[in-house]
Amino acid sequence: MTLLAANNLFKRFGSFTALDGVDLDLDRGERLVICGPSGSGKSTLIRCINRLEEPDSGTITIEGLPATDLQSLRRRVGMVFQQFNLFPNLTARENVAIGPRKLLGLSRAEADARAEALLDRVQLAGHADKLPSRLSGGQQQRVAIARALAMEPVLMLFDEPTSALDPEMIREVLDVMVELGEGGMSMIVVTHEMGFARRAADRICFMDQGRIVAMAPPQQFFEAPPHPRLVRFLENILGH
Amino acid sequence: MDPFYMAQVLVRLLPPLGLTMLLSLTALVIATPLGLVLGAWRAELSDQQPAARLIDTWVLIVRGTPILIQIFVFYFILPKLGLQTPLFVMGVGALVLNSAGYQIEIGRAAVQSVAKGQWEAALALGFDRRASLLQFILPQAARRMVGPVMNELSQLIKASSVLSVITLFELHKAAEAISSANLRFSEVIVVEGILYFVFIFGISLIARVFERRLSSAGGLADAGSFAR
Amino acid sequence: MSFDWIAFFEYLPRLIRASGVTLQVSLLSLGLACVLAPILALSRLLGPTLLRSAVQAFIELIRGLPPLVVIAFCYFALPKLGLVLSGFWCGVLALGVVGAVYAAEIIRSAIESLGKGQLEAALALGFARWQAVLDILLPQALRRILPPLTNEFANLIKASSLLSVISVHEISQVGQSLIFETFVVIEILVQMAILYLIIIGTVTFISRRLEKGLSS
Ligand SMILES: Nc1ncnc2c1ncn2[C@@H]1O[C@H](COP(=O)(O)OP(=O)(O)O)[C@@H](O)[C@H]1O
């Protein structure tokens, strides 16, 4: 059953074409990994899905409906950023609770309870009262995941969620993401963590110069890369 | 220099010093929220919108003319309009007009200095721009403003000295009055200088402490700017 | 209350002449500030401890005083110390010193904002401390110094209005006495504001251009 359908997306920044006719479908519960060289348009693509960028042309529907109202679209689509972007003046609990409280109309107690449960789920039970500056990068990113989940989204977007992390913290974040996918969450993840892609993705797509040039299930993607540029990319990234 | 005489002067200068502080604080308390709100609003407007033009013109005129001229406008024009305004109110009015013009820039810079990612996180959660600004951006901007606003208080104290020109009886005027009565200008001016210095330097020390505590992102206070 | 164009043009020449005095005072004090500021900044950065503290104290002192008080000090107190100056030169001295102190702070913070890395790299190459500051740091800092420094010039022009209290015949003083002479208020105030806006606007415009030009 199709959750997301993006057709023929174009996006230019000045004379530079960041998205050059992208089609993308995602089924409910599906986990898609996007990889590709820097500047290939990966961020632009997923930012178009929740309309942090406005595509120049093309259509995007979620659950069969085009987005009419920006805010309600964004409430149904969670996003996790490379730089975490936690609100620095709020504790971990408040970061997670503020969306449900202000946007979904939950009472403070309800929102706090939801926040506690989610922080528990991302292994941060004891850290609810800390400000982001007191948390490690990996912990901050897990709070950010909990914050997005608190809105009970139908789709989660991740934009290189582990690129800003020290190596020893990457694992804890990826584990949370794997678990999330196994729980049935629909996810689009931009990442270069090929181990994660192999372990958790249903499909992997490869972007280059604003286009999706290859798309395949993990096994085929790694063992019989369907595009010469992808072969070179994998050689570089896997260090063969 | 006669220490005994200087002590006498000091005592006589204390009440006007109180007036100076009261004047400056009152102006600050009115001008700061005005500056923050208008500055934040301005940061959201495009250059072409009428409200943006209006705010920009205010800032341009306030920054482009000496405060003395702005004080003259209040002093000469209000009576012409038939408004009998007490000098204190007139002084506060001129200082507010002036200070808000500078604080609009402080507020705007503070809002714009909040990382883009904060906007994106709020928008991605489903807050609209207005709610994002009020809920997340302004509180962070306000913390960054603490240092600059403390500085603004010293600026106002300095600027209020200019009000002596329109005979508002505050510190500098009082000093002038005493010295012209007794013809001992130099002692009076030294005492006056000490009083100003103690207050303004004290405030700047406090401002620096706040600055260090609150804005790890680096202060917005500028070293320069001594005249209004 | 209507705007009297005849009065406006009748008094304009006198105020334009006064703008000349405003410009003269401001430019001369700028010149003085430009000579004093690097001396203050460098002695604060490089001088022996005693000199450093003395300069720092002097800078803090002036920063803690309203310019009006500095002007009054030069006008009323300096003669007692044996230095008698006309109102005009008194103004140049007072504004020059105030301007120099703020400019020195700009220079110092620009040099310090370069960070330790540049200084350490130069010291590691074998530069002496003063050589490192003069040859490596100062040239880099210059592009950060120029825009705020032109801005300080705008401040000097604004502060020159205060010289009206020691009867220097600049815009504010001439305007003020014209108002008291003629009771033409609005027209003269508008003229004063416009003249300042033109002068200060020009300087600010140059400062912005420098900022853009140097940052790219
Ligand atoms: N706001 C923007 N303004 C101008 N160019 C942009 C903007 N955002 C992205 N780009 C350009 O679009 C291209 C694709 O960017 P992005 O989608 O971030 O790539 P990726 O995430 O794959 O590294 C890059 O070359 C980038 O410079």
Ligand SMILES: [Mg+2]
């Ligand atoms: Mg990217």
